[in-house]
Amino acid sequence: MGRPRREVDFLGGIVVEAQVAPGLEPNARILRSTTVVGVRRAGKVALGSDGQATMGTTVMKHNAQKVRSLYDGKLLAGFAGATADAFTLFERYEEKLQQYGGNITRSAVELAKDWRTDRYLRRLEALLAVAAPERLLLISGTGDVIEPDDDIVAIGSGGPYALAAARALMSTHDEMSARDVVEKSLSIAADICIYTNHNRTILELE
8 A cells, every 4th residue: 555645734823734544635635624712801820612523524523522630620621623632732731740840831931942952752643722810822734823802712723713712702702701701702713614513511610
């Protein structure tokens, strides 16, 4: 058998390469799509995701877990991309947190450096969203560590819809909590993005 050919895929705002087995059309590969959104408001932070996992044009799972707590429950993290790759990166990020005394920004920068330069890590395909009561971060394999200006982070194929919804809700509904904004934003994204469903997992810290 020949080596799998590589196809360029678009994932949550970055271009990645996805393996395509010989003889398969590009749409038969795993489509790494999802919606993850995080919001900080009134001293609390919430991070949530949908539950759909898709392969090609087939929905394979309805309740996938794409968000989790890290560092003894002191922060939350979610991912868009390959599950195994994301969990490897979560483990590396926790190691950085231990090394740098829980400094989430410094740990994210050091992870991004390793992710970009390490021969093994740079093959991993995922985007990470990290949420803590003091800040939100987006970490990518291109070396980017981005702290949003508006206390909202969103990644995945439904990320733009969730981001737009969260911004609108934050600017017009002062009574909504961080969790409320995340829940409604995910619901709106699920109505628009075919790779996002209405099964939600939402975690919260204060």
